[in-house]
Amino acid sequence: MRLSRYFLPVLKENPSEAQIVSHRYMLRAGMIKQQAAGIYSWLPLGYKVLRRIEQIVHEEQIKAGHIPLLMPTLQPADLWRESGRYDDYGEEMLRITDRHKRDMLYGPTNEEMITDIFRAHVNSYKDLPLTLYHIQWKFRDEIRPRFGVMRGREFLMKDGYNFDIDVDSALHAYNRHMVSYLRTYERMGLKAIPMRAASGPIGGDNTHEFLVLAATGESEVFYDSAITDLAFGDRVVDFDNRAECAAIVREWTTPYARTDETHDAAIYAAIPEARRKSSRAIEVGQIFFFGTKYSEPMGAVVVNDKGERVPVQMGSHGIGVSRLLGAIIEASHDDRGIIWPEGVTPFHVGLVNLKQGDSATDAACDVLYKALAARSLEPLYDDRDERAGAKFATMDLIGLPWRITVGPRGLASGKVELTSRRTGLSEEMTAEDAVARVAAIYEGV
Numbered sequence: 385m386r387l388s389r390y391f392l393p394v395l396k397e398n399p400s401e402a403q404i405v406s407h408r409y410m411l412r413a414g415m416i417k418q419q420a421a422g423i424y425s426w427l428p429l430g431y432k433v434l435r436r437i438e439q440i441v442h443e444e445q446i447k448a449g450h451i452p453l454l455m456p457t458l459q460p461a462d463l464w465r466e467s468g469r470y471d472d473y474g475e476e477m478l479r480i481t482d483r484h485k486r487d488m489l490y491g492p493t494n495e496e497m498i499t500d501i502f503r504a505h506v507n508s509y510k511d512l513p514l515t516l517y518h519i520q521w522k523f524r525d526e527i528r529p530r531f532g533v534m535r536g537r538e539f540l541m542k543d544g545y546n547f548d549i550d551v552d553s554a555l556h557a558y559n560r561h562m563v564s565y566l567r568t569y570e571r572m573g574l575k576a577i578p579m580r581a582a583s584g585p586i587g588g589d590n591t592h593e594f595l596v597l598a599a600t601g602e603s604e605v606f607y608d609s610a611i612t613d614l615a616f617g618d619r620v621v622d623f624d625n626r627a628e629c630a631a632i633v634r635e636w637t638t639p640y641a642r643t644d645e646t647h648d649a650a651i652y653a654a655i656p657e658a659r660r661k662s663s664r665a666i667e668v669g670q671i672f673f674f675g676t677k678y679s680e681p682m683g684a685v686v687v688n689d690k691g692e693r694v695p696v697q698m699g700s701h702g703i704g705v706s707r708l709l710g711a712i713i714e715a716s717h718d719d720r721g722i723i724w725p726e727g728v729t730p731f732h733v734g735l736v737n738l739k740q741g742d743s744a745t746d747a748a749c750d751v752l753y754k755a756l757a758a759r760s761l762e763p764l765y766d767d768r769d770e771r772a773g774a775k776f777a778t779m780d781l782i783g784l785p786w787r788i789t790v791g792p793r794g795l796a797s798g799k800v801e802l803t804s805r806r807t808g809l810s811e812e813m814t815a816e817d818a819v820a821r822v823a824a825i826y827e828g829v
């Protein structure tokens with residue numbers, strides 16, 4: 385993409401309404417525009433990152449054997465009357481009446497609807513296990529929408545639902561989700577720690593939240609620092625293997641890690657003092673096992689291998705897709721702007737032309753641009769007629785992890801400069817070497 389043809393409405397001033405760094409940088413980098421409290425348009429740069437995050441979520445869910453579908457944002461109130469949640473959910477639910485005076489709502493989550501789909505089409509244990517998920521906009525009329533996309537009213541969530549014949553199988557589904565989430569967050573460059581949590585209105589006894597440590601987080605957490613040393617890496621997992629998934633879950637749930645709601649001061653005090661940590665943190669996901677909470681009242685029943693009719697065992701599993709942009713920026717920035725992890729960056733590399741209009745420099749940039757594209761890399765080429773300082777400031781603000789700088793002085797000795805946004809270190813090399821280096825960096829990301 386050439387910057388001169390792109391839509392990147394960068395703000396020079398710090399927007400006064402933004403209290404935390406991720407909100408400030410998302411506005412300044414022209415990623416989002418607020419349309420109403422907690423409701424945002426996603427401008428091209430923000431939309432690109434959102435799509436990258438979604439893509440990672442899809443890939444990891446599909447690897448785990450989970451099946452994507454898409455349910456609507458609007459739901460009939462009657463479904464929620466069946467589960468009893470229409471009255472329980474309270475003012476966070478946006479209630480709507482259509483022209484026929486039918487009660488509708490903008491879905492805050494989808495347990496009822498997915499249970500309705502299930503009961504309409506599945507009635508035998510032979511069709512289980514089954515996990516369906518979607519990535520769809522939700523609406524929760526939060527009392528205090530704030531921090532930009534971090535606590536929106538309209539927000540994008542991945543929510544998945546498992547259906548299993550018995551508790552053991554459902555617990556395997558729970559483990560499968562935990563394992564797939566560990567890899568999902570790591571691919572986004574995040575350390576998201578599973579912590580034992582208390583269940584909210586969705587219900588259930590068995591639940592973990594995934595938390596990213598950050599001073600601006602809204603949760604308070606307590607943990608053994610041993611858990612922050614764990615890395616999932618690129619291990620190959622057989623998601624059908626119950627023992628293997630359970631072992632990974634054990635590895636990640638053995639060190640103490642809890643939110644304030646489940647915190648146990650006595651267990652915490654027994655952790656060696658040097659490893660005893662507490663922090664603020666951002667909730668980026670949550671998994672639940674809740675058994676027959678919805679299947680029983682809603683009649684989602686299957687015939688088991690003994691010919692008995694039993695309510696199906698369920699769980700639900702959410703990832704805060706739009707909140708993740710804020711969480712990633714909170715975890716990865718400096719005083720000049722965002723520093724995108726390679727896994728989610730909107731463009732792979734920035735290309736800065738130091739002397740726009742100089743025919744040799746322009747030609748060298750064009751060659752680089754094409755060479756990068758030929759390696760399936762997407763460059764953002766700053767081809768504007770601007771001072772070098774302004775071009776660098778824009779690149780630093782929008783946070784592309786790599787930058788190639790091209791100017792007449794370097795070209796005279798056949799060199800361009802490759803700069804890491806994270807370390808700030810630059811290296812001179814030929815244009816071909818720069819392309820090869822950037823391609824190698826993104827291999828395996």
Ligand code: ATP
Binds near residue numbers: 524705706
């Ligand atoms: P919170 O405690 O932050 O209000 P929640 O526990 O009510 O969130 P869940 O029902 O667990 O949320 O939803 C799954 C994920 O969706 C959360 O882990 C979070 O990352 C994201 N999420 C929830 N509410 C919002 C919101 N208002 N804006 C953006 N993302 C949200």
Ligand code: MG
Binds near residue numbers: 667
């Ligand atoms: Mg939650």
